[in-house]
Amino acid sequence: MREPTVASLMTREVITADVGSSFKDVVKLLEDNAISAVPVLDGGYPVGVVSEADLLPKEEFRGGGAAEEPGLFAGRAVKHRWEQASGLTAEDVMTVPVKTVSPDTAASAAARELAAEGLRRLFVMDSDGALVGVLSRRDLLKLFLREDEELRTEIRDEIFGQMLWVDPDGIDVEVTDGVVALQGQLERQSQVEVAGHLVRTLPGVVDVRNGLRAEWNDTTHPRQTEIFG
Structure with missing residues (x-):
């Protein structure tokens, strides 16, 4: 009885952004493809992830600006969102590091990592560091079908x-x-x-x-x- 691996469940066609992709282009990628996050590539290798949560500070702080800078006692998370609000490219707003998994990882191990980290997805990288797929919570739930x-x-x-x-x-x-x-x-x-x-x-x-x-x-x-x- 062999347990399914990440490779057997992952989505192989991954929508990606480049480090230089504009803020608006990233928003369009998410909207056009009905997804909530994209990996950001530099030279073909993933260096970060931009999710809907990384883009919302632009609205929260209306683009940032010194006049709206959080006060001295604002938490680290608030200050980080304010910095993201001033971002113009995917590289400016992305979250690092990328949470990854190898194709031969057991499905149960991947599920534990998603749960432990509170993640919605893991990006799948081969031994050379190249992006080969994405594994989401929904992909894992397919097992119950x-x-x-x-x-x-x-x-x-x-x-x-x-x-x-x-x-x-x-x-x-x-x-x-x-x-x-x-x-x-x-x-x-x-x-x-x-x-x-x-x-x-x-x-x-x-x-x-x-x-x-x-x-x-x-x-x-x-x-x-x-x-x-």
Whole structure:
């Protein structure tokens, strides 16, 4: 059972801006392509990102200007937005560094990074530092669009048949809207627990109802009698 990689889920056609792209051209790129951010390239390599949030200070501060400069006790974030408001090019307003991921990164690892950093996307760079794609939250959610029958077949054939060496015909596997229900009997309780874990970690599974039973429980041990000398 191989986990999907970033390369299998990413969007390969990436809309980009150049460091010298004008403020208005960047706004037009976002609007025309219905996207919320673009990577900024310098010589073909990503050096920053311009998002909608990086462009809004132009309206917030009406273009900046010394008369509107934040006061001495204004926070760092406010001062940064004021500086962005005076920007004329993508390089002036972009956020650095670029948050990137490699094409062979596991989908679950990419999802953890997006969650931990509070990001909407990761830009995908190859070993030479070239931009080869973009991975968004939406790209990762596509995993949950797998057909129920596809999931059922993989659970029966790969998890039970190949990994647990169990006859799939002896296990009842039902999948409804990504929710897996398991019924049947295995030899050991440890197998029941492993089966539930493997099914739960299968990409596209929404939840697992593990109704498997075991002939004997090999996960508990009798209390050993202490002998005092």
